[in-house]
Amino acid sequence: MTLVIDTEHLTKFYGSSRGIVDVDLDVEVGDVFGFLGPNGAGKTTTIRILLDLLRPSSGTATVLGLDARADGVSIRGRVGYLPGEYALYPRLTGAETLRYYANLRGGVDWPYVDTLARRLDFDQARRAGDLSTGNKRKLGLIQAFMHRPELLILDEPTAGLDPLVQREFYAMVDEAHAAGQTIFLSSHVLPEVQRVCSRVGFVREGRLVAVEDVAALGKKAVHHVEIEFAGAAPASEFETLAGVGAVRATDHRLGFTVTGTLDAIVKTAARHEVVAMTSHEPDLEDLFLAYYGEGAADAAAGEGADDAA
Numbered sequence: 001m002t003l004v005i006d007t008e009h010l011t012k013f014y015g016s017s018r019g020i021v022d023v024d025l026d027v028e029v030g031d032v033f034g035f036l037g038p039n040g041a042g043k044t045t046t047i048r049i050l051l052d053l054l055r056p057s058s059g060t061a062t063v064l065g066l067d068a069r070a071d072g073v074s075i076r077g078r079v080g081y082l083p084g085e086y087a088l089y090p091r092l093t094g095a096e097t098l099r100y101y102a103n104l105r106g107g108v109d110w111p112y113v114d115t116l117a118r119r120l121d122f123d124q125a126r127r128a129g130d131l132s133t134g135n136k137r138k139l140g141l142i143q144a145f146m147h148r149p150e151l152l153i154l155d156e157p158t159a160g161l162d163p164l165v166q167r168e169f170y171a172m173v174d175e176a177h178a179a180g181q182t183i184f185l186s187s188h189v190l191p192e193v194q195r196v197c198s199r200v201g202f203v204r205e206g207r208l209v210a211v212e213d214v215a216a217l218g219k220k221a222v223h224h225v226e227i228e229f230a231g232a233a234p235a236s237e238f239e240t241l242a243g244v245g246a247v248r249a250t251d252h253r254l255g256f257t258v259t260g261t262l263d264a265i266v267k268t269a270a271r272h273e274v275v276a277m278t279s280h281e282p283d284l285e286d287l288f289l290a291y292y293g294e295g296a297a298d299a300a301a302g303e304g305a306d307d308a309a
């Protein structure tokens, strides 16, 4: 097993305030690893340490077999990196900015840059200073992908992208994965991680609390389902199904939660005339609770958990 990213007890305090604590990450060659957590969890802190843009308080980080502290320059040369906040030279156009990065790096084939720009619908002629948030993000993505790096580290790559562009980005990730590249991306959106990643690490309050195969997530996921029937809502038929809970019925409508697959509820609903049906993706908190129970959530949330009901 070859580890592309390997951290041990990685810890960062900003003065006395917690950045990350005791993070042990193992990312293997060919992984698409989703680093998932709410605002302030420690995603950017971890990523910046991997690229030696920030020094850890303790612990170690190895990237592509190189020590992050000793070999930061070589690591940054080999990795495609999209920072969470992207600083640009405002007077350069998109094309000039990309040429600048391409010259720094070398080994960039320009037709590929044009292809990426076209796919992301990015106008290279505009000045960086005049770009909208989403368009700056696109420029950052092109810059990260343009040398086909063996490892991509992307800090919230889809933040600010519209749905069409997001979809194109997911396709780029799939292709990079198929080409054998390794991808480490941060996100606070579970469906996105489920869509593109093979593994997911949950970060909470600075700690990596779990790492799971994405394929296993669906089995534990809690869906919120609402069904509107033409006739009276057949609540009793649903209450007895395995995995169904929190059933609420008004004359024609039924709402409930489902743990696991939706197969049994779809088949039960199909015995009646269904007017409308919605199923909401499980959110991060629900999924976390399904995995680790209330106790685990409270423990991970630490002293700040004054809202733990």
Ligand SMILES: Nc1ncnc2c1ncn2[C@@H]1O[C@H](COP(=O)(O)OP(=O)(O)OP(=O)(O)O)[C@@H](O)[C@H]1O
Binding pocket: 014, 017, 018, 019, 020, 037, 038, 039, 040, 041, 042, 043, 044, 045, 046, 084, 188
């Ligand atoms: N320069 C800094 N000085 C002091 N505290 C910081 C600094 N940068 C980050 N922190 C703190 O470290 C913790 C982790 O922040 P980090 O930016 O890594 O979170 P994140 O998971 O990337 O969040 P987001 O989803 O909002 O980007 C937060 O509590 C944050 O307030």
Ligand SMILES: [Mg+2]
Binding pocket: 043, 044, 045, 084, 155
């Ligand atoms: Mg961040």
